[in-house]
Amino acid sequence: MMSLLALLSSEYATHLAIxxxxxxxxxxxxxxxxxxxxLFNLAHVASYAVGAYATALLSTEGGCSFFACVVASVxxxxxxxxxxxxxxxxxxxxxFAIGTLAFGAVISALLANWRSLTHGVLGIxxxxxxxxxxxxxxxxxxxxxxxxxxxxxxxxxxxxxxRSPFGRALRxxxxxxxxxxxxGANTRRIxxxxxxxxxxAAGLAGSFFAYYLNYIDPSSFSLSEMIFLLTIVxxxxxxxxxxxxxxxxxxxxxxxxxxxxxxxxxxxxxMRQLLYASILFAIVWWKRxxxxxxxxxx
Amino acid sequence: MLSISAxxxxxxxxxxxKGLSLSAAAGETVGIIGPxxxxxxxxxxxxxxxxxxxxxxxxxxDQEIQSLPPHERARKGLGRVFQNFGIFRQMTLLENMxxxxxxxxxxxxxxxxxxxxxxxxxxxxxxxxxxxHLEAKALNKASSLSGGQMRLxxxxxxxxxxxxxxxxxxxxxxxxxxxxxxxxxxxxxxQALKKTVLIIEHxxxxxxxxxxxxxxLNEGHVVLDDIPERVRADERLKEIYxxxxx
Numbered sequence: 001m002m003s004l005l006a007l008l009s010s011e012y013a014t015h016l017a018i019x020x021x022x023x024x025x026x027x028x029x030x031x032x033x034x035x036x037x038x039l040f041n042l043a044h045v046a047s048y049a050v051g052a053y054a055t056a057l058l059s060t061e062g063g064c065s066f067f068a069c070v071v072a073s074v075x076x077x078x079x080x081x082x083x084x085x086x087x088x089x090x091x092x093x094x095x096f097a098i099g100t101l102a103f104g105a106v107i108s109a110l111l112a113n114w115r116s117l118t119h120g121v122l123g124i125x126x127x128x129x130x131x132x133x134x135x136x137x138x139x140x141x142x143x144x145x146x147x148x149x150x151x152x153x154x155x156x157x158x159x160x161x162x163r164s165p166f167g168r169a170l171r172x173x174x175x176x177x178x179x180x181x182x183x184g185a186n187t188r189r190i191x192x193x194x195x196x197x198x199x200x201a202a203g204l205a206g207s208f209f210a211y212y213l214n215y216i217d218p219s220s221f222s223l224s225e226m227i228f229l230l231t232i233v234x235x236x237x238x239x240x241x242x243x244x245x246x247x248x249x250x251x252x253x254x255x256x257x258x259x260x261x262x263x264x265x266x267x268x269x270x271m272r273q274l275l276y277a278s279i280l281f282a283i284v285w286w287k288r289x290x291x292x293x294x295x296x297x298x
Numbered sequence: 299m300l301s302i303s304a305x306x307x308x309x310x311x312x313x314x315x316k317g318l319s320l321s322a323a324a325g326e327t328v329g330i331i332g333p334x335x336x337x338x339x340x341x342x343x344x345x346x347x348x349x350x351x352x353x354x355x356x357x358x359x360d361q362e363i364q365s366l367p368p369h370e371r372a373r374k375g376l377g378r379v380f381q382n383f384g385i386f387r388q389m390t391l392l393e394n395m396x397x398x399x400x401x402x403x404x405x406x407x408x409x410x411x412x413x414x415x416x417x418x419x420x421x422x423x424x425x426x427x428x429x430x431h432l433e434a435k436a437l438n439k440a441s442s443l444s445g446g447q448m449r450l451x452x453x454x455x456x457x458x459x460x461x462x463x464x465x466x467x468x469x470x471x472x473x474x475x476x477x478x479x480x481x482x483x484x485x486x487x488x489q490a491l492k493k494t495v496l497i498i499e500h501x502x503x504x505x506x507x508x509x510x511x512x513x514x515l516n517e518g519h520v521v522l523d524d525i526p527e528r529v530r531a532d533e534r535l536k537e538i539y540x541x542x543x544x
Contacts, residue, residue: 160409164411165396168393171389176384178368179380180386181347181368181369182369182380183397183398184403185401186367186369296382298348298381
């Protein structure tokens with residue numbers, strides 16, 4: 001019992017809680033477009049990367065404050081989504097997925113190759129933790145408290161959105177686009193707004209990720225990260241607010257026991273990917289009809 | 299109320315509607331019949347904005363709407379009831395009804411479910427469901443309804459959205475004979491509310507009950523446009539359905 005308490009109050013537990021917090025923002029925001037809106041958005045990690053790099057660059061090279069960096073990350077990720085949405089939202093179904101995948105690949109290529117800005121694969125080190133009201137945010141417990149505040153705000157916002165007229169309209173057009181339009185729903189505008197909200201929140205998650213690790217490089221924003229996010233939303237049931245919260249905690253913490261198996265890191269990494277891939281495959285196979293319901297047309 | 303002039307619609311090389319003209323006055327109920335492929339559903343798709351026309355005009359309340367997207371046509375008072383049921387099956391009946399009420403122009407929308415506008419809409423949605431005897435199922439998913447109940451919900455939802463012109467595409471398709479009377483009743487209610495109704499149907503006996511006019515389409519043209527008795531007696535109707543010499 002004592003050892004369990006010690007574990008829960010340890011630096012390791014704080015680290016895991018921070019990871020869960022960042023992924024809660026990231027997964028719940030993906031749940032808006034992919035879950036409620038049934039938009040197979042494969043560029044969500046790109047928005048996350050835009051937010052992370054905005055904070056990294058502005059804080060290291062621009063010397064900007066915490067709030068300026070967070071706002072810039074949210075706004076730039078939003079602008080990215082509007083650019084992406086103006087093109088990709090003209091596509092439907094599979095073509096939309098391919099279009100967003102292509103956008104994600106462009107961002108990955110830029111992160112790796114635009115060395116003068118992003119430092120390429122070497123990444124950006126030395127991202128300073130926030131400096132607010134004299135609180136030491138290099139202490140992970142303080143950082144967790146700050147993150148928790150944003151996690152609660154974001155979760156609360158997405159909860160209200162999912163139950164608002166906007167959320168209802170988003171679910172309606174996901175099921176039968178033309179019937180929603182025939183009721184007066186501006187389908188393109190609703191999708192664009194959902195994209196903007198989702199991407200902006202991913203930008204916020206990116207900002208916290210950069211602040212937490214103090215270092216970012218392109219490997220954190222790869223396709224496997226996108227697959228991990230999809231797995232979280234699919235396991236939690238697309239569109240389910242509480243389901244995604246539970247699956248985030250479950251899937252972020254699930255590989256942790258593997259650390260105690262004394263495996264070398266070359267084995268541990270692939271084992272995690274294998275674990276997530278197996279879970280994703282099993283759920284998609286088991287729930288294939290409800291996860292991807294047939295879209296109706298006139 | 300609704301006026302269509304010289305409407306031409308083509309899909310690649312195939313011309314489906316060939317200069318079709320049609321009008322319906324305020325409060326009028328018009329039946330549209332014709333064999334498969336005559337262009338009935340394409341006509342409705344074009345009026346609603348889901349199919350692009352090559353030429354021609356569509357006017358609603360003396361305003362041309364052919365260049366407007368579907369949602370703007372709906373907000374101007376055009377209601378569409380789909381042949382394959384336009385309800386949202388994964389949503390509850392209450393949510394289906396709320397969607398219609400929330401889409402009305404000028405509705406005050408907020409994220410708060412406790413706002414006075416949200417409470418008022420919920421009460422109105424329950425009242426609308428009561429009118430079609432489905433209030434007890436308000437929190438059930440719409441997928442649990444029978445075909446007839448789905449149709450009632452869809453038509454009442456279109457009423458709630460504030461439509462003045464109703465395009466009903468085979469409202470009795472997928473509806474049991476017993477529920478057909480309920481569908482008839484709700485169409486009669488639309489007539490009592492002085493709504494303009496256009497109904498596509500295969501069953502001429504069914505639409506005769508409430509249509510003052512029947513339009514017969516064939517190969518993208520209006521072949522007949524008259525009162526039901528004269529349409530029924532016209533030889534051209536038999537020719538269209540059974541071929542020449544029938």
